[in-house]
Amino acid sequence: MERKVRVRFAPSPTGPLHIGGVRTALYNYLFARQMGGTMILRIEDTDSNRFVPGAEDYINEALAWLGIGIDEGVREGGEYGPYKQSERRDIYRHYVQQLLDAGRAYYAFDTPEELDAKRAEIKNFQYDASTRMQMRNSLSMPADEVKRLIDEGHKYVVRIKIEPDRDVTVNDLIRGEVTINSSVLDDKVLYKSADDLPTYHLANIVDDHLMEVSHVIRGEEWLPSAPLHVLLYEAFGWADTMPQWVHLPLLLKPDGKGKLSKRDGDRLGFPVFPLEWHDPASGDLSSGYREGGYLPEAVVNFLALLGWNPGDDREIMSMDELIRDFSFEHCSKKGAKFDYEKGKWFNHEYLSAMDDAKLAGLFKPQLAEHEVNADDYSDEFIARAVGMVKTRINFVKDLWANCGFFFKAPEAYAEKDVKKRWKPGTDDIMRQLVGVLDGIDDFSSANAEAIVLGWIKDNEMHMGNVMNAFRLTVVGECKGPHMFDITELLGKEETIKRIERGIANIQPIDA
């Protein structure tokens, strides 16, 4: 039963790829890579009513950003194409006919209105063995009547004929055997009259079979229809090559109940999409992780651990580690509430560990936004500046607020800190400090610190007051990295200039 591993991620281009979908794609990818298998991207656009322009490009861009590589797909090509379902109409028509000929499916002529009426009339109406003979279909009507309706061009759908009272078992790699009785299944529509395309159920099974998919890894919302899919494999005579089923737990709302939705992001103030999305119809803008200052590695790591764990205490894991250690055995069976705070922490960890030079590259656009010419500074200067503050941020975009002072002298001084640290007479002390600093030849952090601290001590001044006033003039507020690391990078000239500016501009505030 050894089969080459081939998995597919099969989204519908009905909007931006949801973060839950991203996780499904990720798990498919991790498994494929671990097994040396193939990752397929199939576009399931069989609902012509819900097609959204740009959605397919969005899917490609999002997966690329996250480093989820695709081996076969619309753009990548492959031996099993086309990889877009709307281009496979003839294939589906052929297989629907096969089911019809074998008596495993039938024509149904009931209009949507008739079905609605029936549902209104009978409480829990289900189109199945117990009711199908009361409906208008090729099972309940004479053959010549059926032929006449079709010849006259009447609209019809094709429904699967479910045999009642049979136990159907779905073997799921994370849930074990799930058995249901076929009587609770309805005769699902396989082929729609509305747009002359198959429904998900039919297209999915045909494509997975033709594309030789070995493992179907998808969201738990598909578990209830999995028995139908098993029955379809049987009806086609493909039971012996049916893929392994894997139904992943869902991503749930952080608060309240239900699965995570687009609205939760707007409501709770965090992105639920990998990339920013401009809705072409409504004009609405939805925020994305990329634009929010997240690192793709952090998003991948965070998502991977939401519903899976390595079996030990590790949390920070690279894509390679995830590929090596991923297993369905350690997938949770329970839906995971989306914990945005934890996501922030992952990003913080990746930012803290990032190479200074690389982080400097991500920071440069912010310099431009604040009218600072990056070319005025060496790459080393910028790298040292971001390196000093990278452990105190959660997002790339937090960088300017934390190290912008290296590039722009303060234009205002935090009132709260002025009130506390700038008293009458402080200006005199700062003037003396200028003299002390001016006399230092080796302006390195350690040396300048020794001299200044020595001066403070010798004159029996208050360390906190002097240092914070000093900081106020250089940074503009009482926060930031080690004071003398700052002055070392800024240099003697700039440091003194800022102190003098502070002396000229800061006035004590009466409490």
Next chain:
RNA sequence: GGUGAUAUCGUCUCGCGGUCUAGGACGCCGCCCUCUCACGGCGGAAACCAGGGUUCGAGUCCCUGUUUCACUACCA
């Protein structure tokens, strides 16, 4: 309503019959470090859904109930 899945700190979770006075992480609180804000270090509060079994022994196995989630379209 029906069917299925599910069940450990607020959240993500390790646990696969004794080593559990239940461990880790996020968040929260306190202490330390300290010129500030952070980072970091240390510590704290915080959980086995309920009831029955099985067993010498159950967070771990079984049953029932309950909970939560999903599905129940000519959407995926």
